[in-house]
Amino acid sequence: MGTELPESFTQHSGHKIDIDNKDGLIATGKADAALEFLRTEDIAVLTEVDEKALVRKIDWMIMPLMWAAYNLQYLDKVLINYASVMGLLSDTNMHTDQFSNLTLAFYVTYLFFELPTGFLMQRLPTAKYLGFNVTLWGLMTTLNCTAKNFPGLMVLRVLLGCFESAIAPALILITSMWYKRDEQPQRMGIWYLGTGTASIMGALVAYGLLFYTSNQFKPWQIMFLIFGLITIAVGICIFFFLPNNPMTSRLTHEEKVLAIERLRENQTGIENKHFKRSQLREVFCDPQTYLIAIIVTAMDVPNAAMSSFTSLIIQNFGFTTKETELLNIPNGAVSIVSILTVSYFAGRYNQRCVCVAASLACGLLGGCLLAFSPADQKAAQLAGNYLTQVTGSALPIMYSLAGANVAGHTKKVSMNAILLMSFCLGNILGPLTFRTEDEPNYIPAKIAIVVTISVAIVFTFALRTYYVLENRRRDRSQVVGYQDNEFLDMTDRENGEFRVSPRPQVYTACEL
Numbered sequence: 001m002g003t004e005l006p007e008s009f010t011q012h013s014g015h016k017i018d019i020d021n022k023d024g025l026i027a028t029g030k031a032d033a034a035l036e037f038l039r040t041e042d043i044a045v046l047t048e049v050d051e052k053a054l055v056r057k058i059d060w061m062i063m064p065l066m067w068a069a070y071n072l073q074y075l076d077k078v079l080i081n082y083a084s085v086m087g088l089l090s091d092t093n094m095h096t097d098q099f100s101n102l103t104l105a106f107y108v109t110y111l112f113f114e115l116p117t118g119f120l121m122q123r124l125p126t127a128k129y130l131g132f133n134v135t136l137w138g139l140m141t142t143l144n145c146t147a148k149n150f151p152g153l154m155v156l157r158v159l160l161g162c163f164e165s166a167i168a169p170a171l172i173l174i175t176s177m178w179y180k181r182d183e184q185p186q187r188m189g190i191w192y193l194g195t196g197t198a199s200i201m202g203a204l205v206a207y208g209l210l211f212y213t214s215n216q217f218k219p220w221q222i223m224f225l226i227f228g229l230i231t232i233a234v235g236i237c238i239f240f241f242l243p244n245n246p247m248t249s250r251l252t253h254e255e256k257v258l259a260i261e262r263l264r265e266n267q268t269g270i271e272n273k274h275f276k277r278s279q280l281r282e283v284f285c286d287p288q289t290y291l292i293a294i295i296v297t298a299m300d301v302p303n304a305a306m307s308s309f310t311s312l313i314i315q316n317f318g319f320t321t322k323e324t325e326l327l328n329i330p331n332g333a334v335s336i337v338s339i340l341t342v343s344y345f346a347g348r349y350n351q352r353c354v355c356v357a358a359s360l361a362c363g364l365l366g367g368c369l370l371a372f373s374p375a376d377q378k379a380a381q382l383a384g385n386y387l388t389q390v391t392g393s394a395l396p397i398m399y400s401l402a403g404a405n406v407a408g409h410t411k412k413v414s415m416n417a418i419l420l421m422s423f424c425l426g427n428i429l430g431p432l433t434f435r436t437e438d439e440p441n442y443i444p445a446k447i448a449i450v451v452t453i454s455v456a457i458v459f460t461f462a463l464r465t466y467y468v469l470e471n472r473r474r475d476r477s478q479v480v481g482y483q484d485n486e487f488l489d490m491t492d493r494e495n496g497e498f499r500v501s502p503r504p505q506v507y508t509a510c511e512l
Contacts, residue, residue, distance in 0.1 A: 054251075054258055058178055061250070063190055065234075065242045066171050069134055071194030072231045073167045075202050076141040076160065077106065079227060082206035082328070083220035085311045085321050091218055096312075096439065098150050102157050103431040109161030111424035117166045118417035121173065122275060122409065130170040131239025135232050137163035142228025145221035168399070168423070169416035176403040176412065177245055177270045180263060182347055185400045189343025192396035196339060199332030202227075207325040245270060279410035282491055288405060288500075289415065291463040293422040296398055298456035299360060300426025301433070302367065302391050302449040313370075313385060313442065317378050327382070334386045338362070338393035346397050353401075353464035356394040357457050363391030364453045371446035391453060395423070405467075405500050408491035426452075467500045474499060 080088070080102060089099060121129055140160045147153045175187050205226065209219035243249035246259040247270075263270060283289055310331060315324045338359060346355040366387025373380035398419070406415045433445035 050258060051262060054255055054262075055179075055183070057251070057255070058259065059187075062174065062178060062242060063187065065238050066174065066191040067194055067197075068234045069130065069167060069194075069238060070171060070191045071198045071201075072134070072227065072234055073137070073164050074195045075198035075227055076137060076231055077164065078198070079141070079144070079202060079224060080157075081311050082202050082325065083223065085315055085324055086206060086210065086220040086223070087218055088220045091220075092147065092149050092153060094150050094153075097435070100431040100434055102150075102153055104428055105154055106157045106161040106164075107424045107427040109158045110165045111421050111428065113162050113165040114169070114417040114421045114424070115414075118169055118413045119275070121166065121170060122273060122413045125244040126170055126173060127242040127244045128239055130166055130174075131235050131237075131242065133163045133166040133235075134238055135235030138228050138231030138233075138235050140228075141224055141231055144224035144228070145217070165420070168420050169413070172399050172403050172416050172419075173412065174242075177263075178259070180265060181404045182350070184403055185343045185347035185352065185397060188396040188400050188403070189339050189346075189393075192343075192399075193336055193339055195392055196332045196335030196337075199335060200329050201332075203325050203328035203332065206328075207322060210322050210325065274410075276408070276410040279408045279491055280414050282408075282493060283411055283414040283418065286493065287466055288463065289418060291459055291466060292398065292402060292415075293418060295356070295456050295459045295463065296395070296419055296422040297426040297429075298452045298459065299363075299391055299394055299398075300423050301430045301452040302363060302388055303395070303427060303430065310385065314382070316439075316441065317381055330386055331389050334389045335392055338390040339396065342393040343396060346400065352397050353460055353467070356397050357460045359390050359394040359397075360453050360457045360460065363388050363394075364450065364457065366390065367446060367449035367453055371443065371450055375441055388449065394456075401463075406491075407495060407498060411491045471499055 080099075084099060088094070117133075137160050140156050140163065144153065144156055147156060171191055172188070175184055175191075179187050202223075205223060206219075209223055212219045212222065246256055249256065249259075251259060260270065310328060311324055314327050315321065319327060342355045342359050346352045366384045366389070369380050369384025370388065371384075373384065375381070402415050402419050403412070406412050430448075433448040434442055435444070
């Protein structure tokens, strides 16, 4: 069995495409899975009403589970932040440098597991693989309540990094296989809201547990137990209820066809389980890979610093433990508002790079307030702490840039892995800036926040400039398109019609 190869395809393509063909047919498994599904199907007529109803159904089918997964991965990762002022350090005889090493170990493991998990994600059913990992990291979170010392916590943090490494690349991949390019920023923003809601949930639960007075368990132990068991339950739900792709979902036959056809304009395909070495090589030859990696690394140095050390920073302003946990709540509110705002404008006005720069600029202002305002000015210091949280709203937009600007399934999976490795690198460097000898104000760490955000802003505009120049180059080449090239599993560089800046609908793959 095979799929018809567009006439004269190999004569006009400027790249060697990894699509086996014989007698004009594409070998099964080489093209996108969506094209194979459509081979014997009638093309449905998509009306505006039908599409809106379908999108709502898709939203309710996958978005709650994706939000729950990302909410819990962020929460399980930063529970140690709340536990740090609930007696964890004294109960396990840890000092600040060891606490920093726990955060470091998580992200080092996360980084090294990204490429293997990307390969496994392409070979295995995406949603099933995600659900399996969520369940296992929930188990690791639960076991934190049994840790008695630094080595025990270190082992659990390493394993937590292994299993959480699947979450972001899986959600980016799932979002890109269900939504059109202009719908992606808001959907990624919705599941990324988990970072804000997790901050509020964690702070409220931590505050409530401070009133727990029994000596049988420590408050921080109960906190790990509660959220660990919830995560296991959500992981099981994802395994059984989150569809792997539109073709195998619970949609009706007609809805499946519509769900696929509406994604043609993305020109990024849906899914292909055949690993293509040429697409992996292309990732490392693509300039946008390095620009995105630098931006994400630089912007996530502050992310790690603030997510792991916010409680200690606020407590060092002179607040009590209970006041500190309550003052963590606005961090989540700021995160939610900024993510909703930035993702809306990125999708509405097709200015993703500009929106990234704007959110980073707010974080830069916050970093300056933290680093340079007088230590006795609690209001300025708190304002700086909250404004720095806005930086996180740029990350889902960077996810959407990678999701919409990269085509070819192997290349998409590889790019997601590199993006998340950059995320990990930034989060590895962040905790290293907080040193015991800099207590209690951590001025060098706060200056590092200012510097790294500034670097991210500069390279964001460099990325935008590259996209504009690349688009002009492709316009001059005037390559003619072919039937079904949207689902031939070609990369963005192999497909001559692919565009990476604001264009008419037929050409646009990513709006800046």
